[in-house]
Amino acid sequence: MTAPATPQTPQTASVKDSIEGRRAVRRYTAEAPSQELIDEVARLALEAPSAFNAQMRDLYVVTDDATKQALYEASNQRQFLEAPVVFVVAARTEAVTDDVEGLLGEQRAQVFASFRSGMSPEKLREASIKDAMLVAGFLLVAAQSVGLATSPTTGWDEEKVKEAIGLGGREDRAIGLVIAAGFPNESPAHPGRAESRLHRI
Numbered sequence: 001m002t003a004p005a006t007p008q009t010p011q012t013a014s015v016k017d018s019i020e021g022r023r024a025v026r027r028y029t030a031e032a033p034s035q036e037l038i039d040e041v042a043r044l045a046l047e048a049p050s051a052f053n054a055q056m057r058d059l060y061v062v063t064d065d066a067t068k069q070a071l072y073e074a075s076n077q078r079q080f081l082e083a084p085v086v087f088v089v090a091a092r093t094e095a096v097t098d099d100v101e102g103l104l105g106e107q108r109a110q111v112f113a114s115f116r117s118g119m120s121p122e123k124l125r126e127a128s129i130k131d132a133m134l135v136a137g138f139l140l141v142a143a144q145s146v147g148l149a150t151s152p153t154t155g156w157d158e159e160k161v162k163e164a165i166g167l168g169g170r171e172d173r174a175i176g177l178v179i180a181a182g183f184p185n186e187s188p189a190h191p192g193r194a195e196s197r198l199h200r201i
């Protein structure tokens with residue numbers, strides 16, 4: 001008897017259940033998520049807020065085997081080979097983007113530009129990485145909510161990841177998180193959280 005296929009229409013679990021139920025999962029079944037499911041996860045992830053709503057980040061959705069192989073070679077992490085889909089969240093580290101006026105309108109774009117023009121390259125990177133990591137966080141919960149498990153990672157060579165997704169040599173891009181995803185084929189236990197990390201002031 002074969003196991004019933006996982007429902008592939010986006011039936012979303014609650015935010016609470018998605019947050020509590022999410023684990024870092026590195027083994028996936030051979031079943032590929034539908035395009036609809038992948039698109040829904042990407043759409044929800046990009047609902048994350050960003051500074052000025054300037055959206056100084058991009059989401060790359062990788063289903064191509066050669067690119068997954070390159071991500072494996074950038075990291076030595078096998079989940080990128082097994083995962084039917086890998087999401088890469090990249091930060092836009094340039095001071096302003098060409099489309100910022102279209103996104104914000106002339107006046108807000110000017111405020112944004114003057115805000116970013118005073119920033120060092122390190123601060124620009126930090127600000128854009130903040131936008132990127134919010135997308136990554138939303139993505140982990142969104143994926144869980146539609147039944148997909150995820151493996152968030154930062155253990156890779158950033159330049160090699162950039163090369164893998166067509167951003168090789170781009171100094172105006174940085175990588176936030178690389179996230180393998182698929183239907184879970186393992187059930188890791190909750191690793192525990194320290195109460196000492198919560199501070200009530």
Ligand SMILES: Cc1cc2nc3c(=O)[nH]c(=O)nc-3n(C[C@H](O)[C@H](O)[C@H](O)COP(=O)(O)O)c2cc1C
Nearest residue numbers: 022023024026077151152153154155156188190191
């Ligand atoms: C920023 C970040 C980087 C991580 N990097 C890796 C990684 O390179 N490889 C990996 O297998 N897991 C990685 N993890 C997964 C963590 O080990 C995992 O989230 C943590 O142990 C907590 O477990 P949980 O996600 O099941 O709650 C990373 C997680 C985060 C948030």
